[in-house]
Amino acid sequence: MLNKNCPLLRPLVVIGLGLALGVGDSILNPAPVLAAPSPRLIAQSTPQPRGKLRVGVKDNLRPLGFRDQNGDLQGLEMAIARRLALELYGDETAVELIPVKNKDRLKLLLDGQVDCLIAHMSQNPARDRLVDFSPPYYLDSVGIITQNPQLRTRDAFNQARLAVLNNSATVSILKTEFPNAILVGVESYQQAQTLLAQGQVDGFAGDNTVLTGWAQTDNTVFHLPLLLSAEPLAIAMPKGLHHKEFRQQINQALLKLKSSGWLREQWQYWGLPQ
Numbered sequence: 127m128l129n130k131n132c133p134l135l136r137p138l139v140v141i142g143l144g145l146a147l148g149v150g151d152s153i154l155n156p157a158p159v160l161a162a163p164s165p166r167l168i169a170q171s172t173p174q175p176r177g178k179l180r181v182g183v184k185d186n187l188r189p190l191g192f193r194d195q196n197g198d199l200q201g202l203e204m205a206i207a208r209r210l211a212l213e214l215y216g217d218e219t220a221v222e223l224i225p226v227k228n229k230d231r232l233k234l235l236l237d238g239q240v241d242c243l244i245a246h247m248s249q250n251p252a253r254d255r256l257v258d259f260s261p262p263y264y265l266d267s268v269g270i271i272t273q274n275p276q277l278r279t280r281d282a283f284n285q286a287r288l289a290v291l292n293n294s295a296t297v298s299i300l301k302t303e304f305p306n307a308i309l310v311g312v313e314s315y316q317q318a319q320t321l322l323a324q325g326q327v328d329g330f331a332g333d334n335t336v337l338t339g340w341a342q343t344d345n346t347v348f349h350l351p352l353l354l355s356a357e358p359l360a361i362a363m364p365k366g367l368h369h370k371e372f373r374q375q376i377n378q379a380l381l382k383l384k385s386s387g388w389l390r391e392q393w394q395y396w397g398l399p400q
Contacts, residue, residue: 178222179214181207182240185225188339189396190246199223202396203244206263206361206380209388213379232256235362242376243362246335258365260377262358263389264335264398268296269351271337272329273322280352283307286328289318296331299354315340322347333357334399342397351399 183203184191191201204223211221226234226245234240235257248266249259270283277283285306290296292311300309310327312318318330319340330337334351341349361380363373383389393400 177215178220179207179211180222180224180239180241181210182226182231182234182243182245183207183223184245187246187336188342189398190335190339191225191244192339199225202264202392202398203246205392205396206383206389207244209383210376210379213382214375232362235364238364241363241372245362246359247362248357249360253362256365257362258369258373259358260361260363260373260380261384262360263380263384264359264393266333266335266357266359267351267399268299268331268354269334269337269349269399270329270331271322271340271347271349273325273347274328275348277328278348278350280350283329283350287326289321289327289330291315291318291332294332295355300331303352303354335359338396338398353399 183199184201185193185199187201189201191199191203194200207221207223208218212218214220224234224240226240226243231243231245231247232253235243243257244263246266247253249262253259270288277286284304285308286304287308287310288300288304289310289312290300292313297309297311300307310321312321312330315330315332315336318327318332321327322330329350331354334349334353337349337351341347361376363369363376390400
């Protein structure tokens with residue numbers, strides 16, 4: 127049992143918070159329920175016991191995390207959070223989903239306002255200094271979205287005009303994969319969408335998770351999931367001995383969901399490339 131009276135380790139914030147925050151950033155019928163352990167108290171920064179898992183999530187990134195027409199949180203990451211609550215507490219409703227913004231999410235975890243983050247967070251060396259990560263629950267990658275019906279294959283984009291986010295890792299990937307393509311830098315997905323609609327670019331290259339959601343809500347575009355990279359999306363958890371048992375519980379539960387095929391079923395359900 128974890129010591130609920132131990133505070134979160136604060137020195138990590140001083141060491142690396144500025145660095146990490148500067149790094150660029152729904153449920154179908156589940157598979158048979160895995161054997162769930164008896165409810166446990168998760169380590170926390172406050173002395174009062176809780177019976178819920180507090181998870182930082184995205185609410186504007188379909189199909190990972192978004193609000194449906196009723197305003198309810200849905201998506202792959204919501205499904206994972208609820209299923210983890212089932213594994214840890216025997217109740218998938220024993221979870222508090224807390225929407226977070228990219229710029230705030232690590233601080234909320236380090237301050238103990240959430241127990242973990244399942245919020246489109248990829249693992250990288252800078253973040254490894256601040257938090258621990260679970261095994262990946264999905265491998266994100268670079269794909270292309272287009273409105274041009276003649277561009278439906280990888281080779282067709284080698285001489286195309288491709289919009290790409292300025293200063294993103296996607297720029298170097300495109301230069302390697304499509305050396306003859308003309309790259310047009312944009313500041314946001316919204317700007318890329320405008321250029322695409324106006325015919326000023328042939329396509330836009332970005333994260334397949336984001337492009338999947340775009341294609342699901344816009345039937346005028348075609349999503350080509352080229353899988354040009356591999357970015358592991360994982361659950362971020364606090365470091366320290368006080369949280370060791372919690373991390374073990376999360377990691378073991380996630381590995382069970384992967385080995386049982388549940389995770390793959392969820393990828394398929396939410397339309398994510400595999």
